Every structure is written in structure tokens, then in C-alpha cells.
Amino acid sequence: MRIGLLVTSVGSFGNKGFYNLQEVGLGKALGALGHYVEIYKCVSKDKAGTVETVAPNVRLHPVGVMTVSSNALFSCTAVLAPDLDVLVFMSDIQISAIGVARWAKRHGILFLPYVGTTGSTGASPVKRWIMNRLADIIFRAYKNTSVLVKTTAVKKELNRRGIKDVDVAPVGLDFDLMQKDYHVPKDELKASLGLNPEAKYILMVGRIESDRDPLDVVPVFEKLHRHDGTFRLLVIGNGSLENALKDALERRGLKEYALFVPQVSNSRMWKYYRAAEALVSFSRTEIFGMSILEAMYYELPVYVMHAPGPDDIILNGKTGWLFSSLMEMADAVAEDRGSETGKMAHRRVTEFFSWSSMTKAVVGKAEAAGLPAEMKIHKGK
Numbered sequence: 001m002r003i004g005l006l007v008t009s010v011g012s013f014g015n016k017g018f019y020n021l022q023e024v025g026l027g028k029a030l031g032a033l034g035h036y037v038e039i040y041k042c043v044s045k046d047k048a049g050t051v052e053t054v055a056p057n058v059r060l061h062p063v064g065v066m067t068v069s070s071n072a073l074f075s076c077t078a079v080l081a082p083d084l085d086v087l088v089f090m091s092d093i094q095i096s097a098i099g100v101a102r103w104a105k106r107h108g109i110l111f112l113p114y115v116g117t118t119g120s121t122g123a124s125p126v127k128r129w130i131m132n133r134l135a136d137i138i139f140r141a142y143k144n145t146s147v148l149v150k151t152t153a154v155k156k157e158l159n160r161r162g163i164k165d166v167d168v169a170p171v172g173l174d175f176d177l178m179q180k181d182y183h184v185p186k187d188e189l190k191a192s193l194g195l196n197p198e199a200k201y202i203l204m205v206g207r208i209e210s211d212r213d214p215l216d217v218v219p220v221f222e223k224l225h226r227h228d229g230t231f232r233l234l235v236i237g238n239g240s241l242e243n244a245l246k247d248a249l250e251r252r253g254l255k256e257y258a259l260f261v262p263q264v265s266n267s268r269m270w271k272y273y274r275a276a277e278a279l280v281s282f283s284r285t286e287i288f289g290m291s292i293l294e295a296m297y298y299e300l301p302v303y304v305m306h307a308p309g310p311d312d313i314i315l316n317g318k319t320g321w322l323f324s325s326l327m328e329m330a331d332a333v334a335e336d337r338g339s340e341t342g343k344m345a346h347r348r349v350t351e352f353f354s355w356s357s358m359t360k361a362v363v364g365k366a367e368a369a370g371l372p373a374e375m376k377i378h379k380g381k
Contacts (some may be wrong), residue, residue: 001085001366002036004109006100008072008091010042010065023040023090025174026053029066030362031057038081049120050175065247069127071095076103086366088148092117093135101141110361110369114141114169115152116287117308118157121211124216132214139163146365148358150288153308167365170312171288172355173297179248179270182298189275195259199232202333203300205291206283208239213282213305215241218248220280223330224258233258235317236272273298278333282326283307293353301338303329313353 037058044050045241048064063079065072080087080103086105089097092115104111118139120131139161141212146165149155155166190197197219202221208214217233224231235245235258242260249255253297264272273279279295279302286292286307293313295302302320304310314320323329333336 001363001371002038002081002083003030003362004080004084004087005039006080006087006089006091007038007039007041008042008065008074008089008094008100009073010067010072017245019173021174021310024058024060025091025172026088026355026358027058027060028174028176029053029172029359031055033351033359033363037113037265040079042074050054052257053189073221076100082107082109082300083232084109084306086112086362086364089113093120093131093138093225097138097168098141101145110366110371111364112146112147112148114148114150114358115154116171117159118154118161121285125208146368148365151308167361168312169358169361170353171290171293171309172353172358173290173293173349175350175354177266178294178297181268182274184271184274184332186275189271193271194274195234195275196232200230201230201232201234201259203234203236203272203279204281205279205295206281208237208242208245210285211285212239214239214245214249216282216305217280218245218252218254220251220326220330220333221249221258222254223327226333227334229256231277234261234267234272235259235275236261236264238262259267269294269374270298273300274287274362276300277336278303278338280329280333281305281307281310286310289313292320293349295350299342299346301336301341302345303333303338305329313348315344315348317341319348323347 005027007023022040023041027039030037032166039060039064041063042063045064049062052060054060065074087109089100094218101111119135120128143162148167148169151169152168155168158166168234189198202218206212221233246255249258255370273295279300281292281304284305284307286309288309290304292310306322306324314322316322321337
């Protein structure tokens with residue numbers, strides 16, 4: 001089959017070289033099965049580029065678009081190949097959703113939306129209201145559509161909204177991008193990263209934005225540092241709340257014990273996971289948790305607030321720890337409760353969070369719709 005993967009959310013998440021790109025990981029997995037895959041990734045106009053072959057049978061199209069917030073504005077006719085067999089729409093509440101669905105139907109293409117969230121988590125009440133009304137319109141239009149979702153929480157919500165044909169297909173890691181030989185002594189890694197060899201680093205990774213509740217790290221870190229003065233906070237990421245986080249740390253006399261790193265490439269990120277003592281995550285709306293999956297792969301203990309993605313990923317007390325209370329999280333980190341979870345966490349990620357479940361779901365839906373599983377010959381666009 002010829003399968004299109006469309007990403008219309010335009011933002012800093014998923015920048016090439018700095019993250020496990022979901023669309024590329026899925027594309028490579030489908031390409032390995034013998035399908036032709038066209039990845040259409042919408043980017044700002046200044047980042048538009050030429051078509052790139054990223055794996056056998058897999059091409060990446062960086063499509064330069066105009067945007068409204070993180071929503072791409074584009075013409076399906078100008079961008080997408082009309083002879084696709086399947087179009088997987090890898091965006092959630094996007095203003096283009098209805099238009100893309102109609103375009104696919106008009107060309108006889110099986111449309112498969114891949115949904116990670118059913119509501120807006122933005123900071124602005126006005127924007128949340130607008131996006132939630134848009135979500136209502138989109139999901140009403142999906143009632144007779146096969147939908148793939150990232151978590152069981154989303155499946156339950158879509159079922160509640162009257163969408164019955166919903167299958168859970170969790171996000172996976174692209175294991176080709178992961179460091180295979182990662183069992184390197186902490187002191188060597190800390191030296192290579194310029195970290196204090198005596199410090200115990202608590203790692204927080206991701207955008208420093210309101211939907212990730214980054215300020216919650218402050219009381220947790222304060223309790224940890226009072227318990228043991230060798231604890232340090234290591235934050236990898238940036239965002240609109242970075243200064244607010246630094247100010248909060250400074251007010252509690254903790255800023256000198258915190259290190260901020262704006263961005264780390266995939267090729268070096270594993271070193272931080274292996275040099276740290278624990279990963280903490282505070283978002284209550286986390287859709288999947290790529291940094292959580294990566295930390296688990298590298299056997300770093302994870303301490304995470306309950307959220308839809310982590311609740312599916314983590315077996316509480318076995319492959320990581322889930323919390324409803326910040327102070328309980330701090331106590332668990334101080335007690336090093338995650339010390340025995342590393343190997344089980346790695347095994348869970350490698351067994352259940354590759355892209356294989358998603359590829360099976362896509363191919364299964366295509367076959368159910370009467371499309372042949374074997375590869376067709378297309379001229380392409």
C-alpha cells in the first residue's frame with residue numbers, strides 16, 4: 001500500500017535531531033513491512049525543505065505553511081498525493097481536520113485520524129474555549145470513522161462521544177535512534193557533560209509551559225534538597241515559564257542548585273538519562289510521555305504524576321512510580337524507590353512501545369476496508 005502520514009501541528013515539539021519524531025518512527029516501521037510511505041510534516045515557511053528519503057520506501061516532505069497558532073493552513077490538493085491508499089492524520093484538535101477528512105473521502109482514500117487528546121490544555125481560557133468547541137465539531141464528524149488513539153483515556157472519551165470504532169495504538173520509540181551500549185559509569189558521563197561528580201541530579205525534560213505544570217518541581221526539589229544537600233535539579237527544555245521557574249527557585253534559595261540546558265540533541269540525550277538519579281514529570285494532561293519512555297529505556301527511575309499517557313505506560317511500583325501528591329513523589333525519590341525498576345522498565349518499553357502495534361492497527365484497518373496488504377506501484381507525487 002501507499003500510506004500518507006500527515007502532521008499539521010506546527011511548533012517546537014518534534015524538531016529534527018532533538019526528539020524521537022513520531023511520524024518518522026511510524027513511517028520506518030511501515031516501510032519495513034514493504035509499504036510506500038509519504039510523510040507530510042507541516043513546518044513554518046522558513047523551514048520548508050526538499051523531499052528526503054529517510055528510510056527504504058519512506059520519504060519525508062517538509063511542507064512550508066502559513067499558521068494560526070500551531071495550526072497549519074494549507075491546500076490538501078497542493079500538498080497531498082491523490083493516489084494514496086491510506087492517510088493517517090497525526091494531529092489532534094486541528095482546524096484542518098474536517099477539510100482533510102473530506103479531501104480523503106473525495107479521493108477514495110482511507111482516512112485514519114490518530115488522536116492523542118480530546119480537549120485543549122492551553123493556558124488561555126479563550127483559546128481553550130475555542131479549541132474545545134472545535135473538538136466538538138471534529139469528533140462529531142468522526143462518528144462514522146475508524147479512529148486510532150494513543151491512550152485508553154482517549155478511547156473512553158471518544159466512546160462516550162458516540163465514536164465506536166476506536167482502537168488504542170500507543171506511541172512508540174524509534175529504537176534506531178537509541179543508544180545501544182548505554183551502560184557507562186555515571187562518573188564518566190558526568191565528566192563528559194561537565195556535571196558535578198558528587199551531585200545527585202533530578203532530571204526534568206520538556207517544554208516549560210503551563211500544560212506541563214513545571215512549577216510543581218519547586219516544592220519537590222526543595223524537600224529533596226533539605227533531605228540531602230547533594231541533590232541538584234537539571235532542567236532540559238525551555239518555554240514561556242522558564243523565568244517564572246527560575247524566580248520560584250531563587251525565592252526559596254534553590255537557584256544555585258539548579259542547572260538549565262535549553263536543548264540537547266538525540267545523540268547526547270542518553271548521557272543525561274544515565275547520569276541522573278531520577279526523572280520527574282508533573283503534567284496531569286500528558287498525552288504519552290516521550291521523555292518518560294526514553295528514561296525507562298535507559299533504566300532511569302521515573303517518578304510521574306498521574307496522567308493519561310503515563311497511566312498507560314507505567315506499571316506502578318514495577319516499572320516506575322505514579323503519584324497524586326507532590327510530597328509523596330518527593331518522599332519516593334528521597335527513598336530511592338525506583339532503584340529496582342530499571343531493568344523491568346527497559347523491558348516494558350522494548351516489548352510494548354515500539355511502533356509495531358500502530359503499524360498493525362493501520363494495516364488491519366486498511367485490510368478491513370478492503371485494501372490489499374501487498375504493495376502497489378504508484379507514480380507518486
